[in-house]
Amino acid sequence: MNFHFLPPEMDKSLAHTGSYDPVLVVLSYIIAALGAYAALKIVAHIRHSENTKKARWGWIMAGALAMGNGIWSMHFIGMLAYSTPDSIDYDINLTVLSGVIAMLASAAVIHIVGNSTVSLKRIAGGGLVLGAGIAGMHYVGSSAMVMDDVIFYDPARFLFSIIAGLLLSSFGLFVFFIVGRHNSSSKSHALASDFFGAAILGLAVSTTHYIAMSATYFFHADFQHVPKSTEIHPSTLGAAVAVAALLVVGLSVIATFVDRHLRQAMASAQESRTAMFDIMRATPQGVVVLDENLNIVTHNDAFTNLLRPISRLLVKGTPLETLIRGWCEAGIVDTTPLDIESYVSAHLQRYTTASGIYEEQFRDGRWFSINTKKTFQGGVIGIWTDITKHKQAELESRSREDYVRKILDNIISGVVIVDEQGTILMFNCVAEATFGYENSEILGENVSILVPHPHRDRHDDYIAAHNSTETPRILGTGTRELEGLRKNGETFPIELGISKLDTEQGRQFIAVVSDISQRKKDKLHQEELERDLMHASKMEAIGLLAGGIAHEINTPTQYIGDNLTFLQDVVGNILAVLRPTHTLVEALKNAPDGCPVDAEELEKLATRLNDLDIDYLEEDIPQAIEQSLNGVKDVARIVLSMKEFSHPSTKEKTLADINASLKNTLTVSRNEWKLFADIELDLDENLPQIQCLPGEINQVFLNMIVNAAHAIQELNASEKGTIALSTRLREDIVEVKISDTGAGMSPKVQKHMFDPFFTTKKVGKGTGQGLAISWDIVVNKHGGTIQVQSHAGKGTTFTIQLPLTAPDIE
Numbered sequence: 001m002n003f004h005f006l007p008p009e010m011d012k013s014l015a016h017t018g019s020y021d022p023v024l025v026v027l028s029y030i031i032a033a034l035g036a037y038a039a040l041k042i043v044a045h046i047r048h049s050e051n052t053k054k055a056r057w058g059w060i061m062a063g064a065l066a067m068g069n070g071i072w073s074m075h076f077i078g079m080l081a082y083s084t085p086d087s088i089d090y091d092i093n094l095t096v097l098s099g100v101i102a103m104l105a106s107a108a109v110i111h112i113v114g115n116s117t118v119s120l121k122r123i124a125g126g127g128l129v130l131g132a133g134i135a136g137m138h139y140v141g142s143s144a145m146v147m148d149d150v151i152f153y154d155p156a157r158f159l160f161s162i163i164a165g166l167l168l169s170s171f172g173l174f175v176f177f178i179v180g181r182h183n184s185s186s187k188s189h190a191l192a193s194d195f196f197g198a199a200i201l202g203l204a205v206s207t208t209h210y211i212a213m214s215a216t217y218f219f220h221a222d223f224q225h226v227p228k229s230t231e232i233h234p235s236t237l238g239a240a241v242a243v244a245a246l247l248v249v250g251l252s253v254i255a256t257f258v259d260r261h262l263r264q265a266m267a268s269a270q271e272s273r274t275a276m277f278d279i280m281r282a283t284p285q286g287v288v289v290l291d292e293n294l295n296i297v298t299h300n301d302a303f304t305n306l307l308r309p310i311s312r313l314l315v316k317g318t319p320l321e322t323l324i325r326g327w328c329e330a331g332i333v334d335t336t337p338l339d340i341e342s343y344v345s346a347h348l349q350r351y352t353t354a355s356g357i358y359e360e361q362f363r364d365g366r367w368f369s370i371n372t373k374k375t376f377q378g379g380v381i382g383i384w385t386d387i388t389k390h391k392q393a394e395l396e397s398r399s400r401e402d403y404v405r406k407i408l409d410n411i412i413s414g415v416v417i418v419d420e421q422g423t424i425l426m427f428n429c430v431a432e433a434t435f436g437y438e439n440s441e442i443l444g445e446n447v448s449i450l451v452p453h454p455h456r457d458r459h460d461d462y463i464a465a466h467n468s469t470e471t472p473r474i475l476g477t478g479t480r481e482l483e484g485l486r487k488n489g490e491t492f493p494i495e496l497g498i499s500k501l502d503t504e505q506g507r508q509f510i511a512v513v514s515d516i517s518q519r520k521k522d523k524l525h526q527e528e529l530e531r532d533l534m535h536a537s538k539m540e541a542i543g544l545l546a547g548g549i550a551h552e553i554n555t556p557t558q559y560i561g562d563n564l565t566f567l568q569d570v571v572g573n574i575l576a577v578l579r580p581t582h583t584l585v586e587a588l589k590n591a592p593d594g595c596p597v598d599a600e601e602l603e604k605l606a607t608r609l610n611d612l613d614i615d616y617l618e619e620d621i622p623q624a625i626e627q628s629l630n631g632v633k634d635v636a637r638i639v640l641s642m643k644e645f646s647h648p649s650t651k652e653k654t655l656a657d658i659n660a661s662l663k664n665t666l667t668v669s670r671n672e673w674k675l676f677a678d679i680e681l682d683l684d685e686n687l688p689q690i691q692c693l694p695g696e697i698n699q700v701f702l703n704m705i706v707n708a709a710h711a712i713q714e715l716n717a718s719e720k721g722t723i724a725l726s727t728r729l730r731e732d733i734v735e736v737k738i739s740d741t742g743a744g745m746s747p748k749v750q751k752h753m754f755d756p757f758f759t760t761k762k763v764g765k766g767t768g769q770g771l772a773i774s775w776d777i778v779v780n781k782h783g784g785t786i787q788v789q790s791h792a793g794k795g796t797t798f799t800i801q802l803p804l805t806a807p808d809i810e
Contacts, residue, residue, distance in 0.1 A: 035070015105133020127170025711742025
């Protein structure tokens with residue numbers, strides 16, 4: 001190393017002088033301060049964070065890199081700022097060594113002051129190490145200069161540079177740790193102390209450097225320097241210094257980022273600790289915190305109250321084993337001396353593994369739920385919750401469950417409860433009798449065992465689909481009438497009602513099942529009776545219409561017969577004339593020219609032609625034929641209307657033209673109203689066809705029209721009234737109105753008019769079934785409505801509404 005102290009007799013004026021670039025001088029200081037700032041922030045992170053040993057040394061190395069690079073970069077930027085007449089190269093080995101010295105000194109300082117508690121002694125020790133490191137780095141770095149001159153140091157200034165570095169390093173650490181700690185409550189004061197401390201440490205580095213440079217003298221040597229391969233040019237050194245400077249700046253930025261998040265984390269941690277202790281104090285649950293050796297760290301007052309008889313043991317550092325033995329010996333739990341060891345061992349095992357929640361009963365009857373959890377530090381936290389009321393509620397709940405079970409076993413329907421997977425959880429007595437299974441053999445089975453094919457194989461999919469879509473499509477259908485499967489393989493009809501219940505154990509389904517086999521039989525019997533009644537009603541209608549229809553057909557038939565008799569006579573007379581005429585014509589054709597015609601024969605023929613009265617025949621024969629054709633058309637129309645009206649009853653609904661049905665019904669019932677009422681038709685020609693039972697709808701219209709005619713006749717048999725029929729489309733509803741100007745109905749009659757066998761007509765006029773059957777057909781079989789407006793003496797209006805597409809109503 002080129003290291004010499006200046007002898008007193010040496011003339012300093014012979015030394016070479018140089019100059020400084022002020023920009024690089026300022027830059028050298030800034031780099032030193034930034035390195036110090038980054039290092040101090042990393043120290044703060046180490047001090048206030050819970051790091052593993054490996055992580056701590058990682059942060060120490062990062063801080064050493066920041067501060068060491070700052071010191072090293074400051075030195076060589078300062079060297080580059082100094083200009084001399086001679087060129088200067090640098091020995092690479094000493095240059096690297098100087099950087100290592102700076103980093104090792106920085107690492108030592110960070111290790112010394114990086115503890116959670118910092119004393120003045122530590123600060124002084126850190127300042128001493130840092131100052132020595134700065135001085136050592138500088139003088140080793142200065143020795144790395146390779147030039148034609150010989151370097152001498154002024155001893156006094158040499159010593160002063162070291163002392164200045166030591167003092168300023170200690171003062172910078174003091175400002176950062178001591179002043180900053182006392183002002184930590186003020187964010188602005190703490191931030192100021194951070195920057196001020198870093199500035200002083202940067203000043204320590206630069207002051208040491210520039211005082212040391214003032215102690216340095218360059219004298220011309222008698223030899224010429226020969227470059228070596230281990231030397232580096234200043235430009236190369238400048239690039240290395242630039243990289244190091246950028247590294248310092250980057251670490252400073254990172255340190256600032258880390259510091260901000262560290263402060264946030266510290267604040268959050270402090271809030272969390274405060275909140276935790278507040279919660280521990282406020283919670284009614286007993287809380288005890290143990291360290292990794294299962295010794296008490298802290299506990300709350302509620303825990304003390306739980307173990308009041310052994311409160312003397314509830315102090316920091318008491319082993320958990322001692323505490324457990326204490327509450328056994330104090331009789332808090334019901335254990336015998338022989339059981340204590342196994343009891344203590346079991347409890348220690350639960351806390352050692354922190355295996356979750358277990359329950360403990362005290363001798364006084366109290367129950368506790370104890371939840372053990374591992375902490376981040378490897379300890380255990382135990383939370384004791386008084387669940388005595390919950391246990392009492394469990395007993396009451398079991399009692400209620402038994403009570404509910406008895407109720408379910410005594411209701412008249414089967415009750416089956418299943419979970420989301422379809423597993424049977426409950427099966428009451430009626431369900432046992434219905435399906436043939438014993439409770440013990442059905443519980444735990446899938447409910448699909450009660451479902452016949454083909455729905456059995458898809459039953460789980462139905463439940464899964466319901467759980468995901470909330471669509472109430474259970475057991476493969478949306479209706480309530482299904483088929484069940486008995487244990488013996490017999491299928492039978494059931495009525496199923498399902499409700500959903502969300503419990504603490506998860507979603508459950510409650511199915512109420514009724515065997516409707518007998519109901520189905522009764523329904524078939526009822527349908528047979530209804531068919532018989534409908535048939536009787538049709539027979540009544542046919543009987544009612546038979547005379548009128550016979551009369552309607554008899555009238556055209558009579559004048560058709562009269563016209564045919566007339567034509568028969570006329571045709572005979574015409575034939576009597578035609579034959580002689582034909583003979584005469586043939587004779588004339590065959591007579592020789594000039595042969596005279598028989599005058600007598602001509603006379604006879606003329607007489608017969610006069611007897612025919614051709615003018616009369618020309619007028620009456622076409623009329624007779626036209627009347628006969630019209631009569632045939634009337635008969636055909638009546639027969640066709642009768643055919644359409646008497647549409648055979650079917651169970652399947654078909655499309656029908658309501659306007660045509662009304663016209664046909666008017667035709668077949670004409671004899672009932674023609675003498676008493678005029679018909680007014682107001683039919684919507686664009687009315688669409690509807691899906692219905694045509695024969696039964698015709699019967700409804702017939703009942704309404706006949707009732708209207710009878711009501712008009714009842715009011716005034718001597719004057720004609722009016723029956724008005726109209727149709728309209730109301731969105732997806734076809735509306736039919738049948739109005740009359742008859743006698744009307746009183747409110748009392750209106751209350752009972754749809755009751756079976758209720759009638760106000762005279763004996764022989766009706767059975768009282770017409771309106772009851774009409775109501776059943778419109779409302780029950782077609783999903784429609786019948787509304788009535790009637791006033792005594794003013795008439796009645798029936799409004800029938802039928803959906804375009806009738807629902808499938810059984």
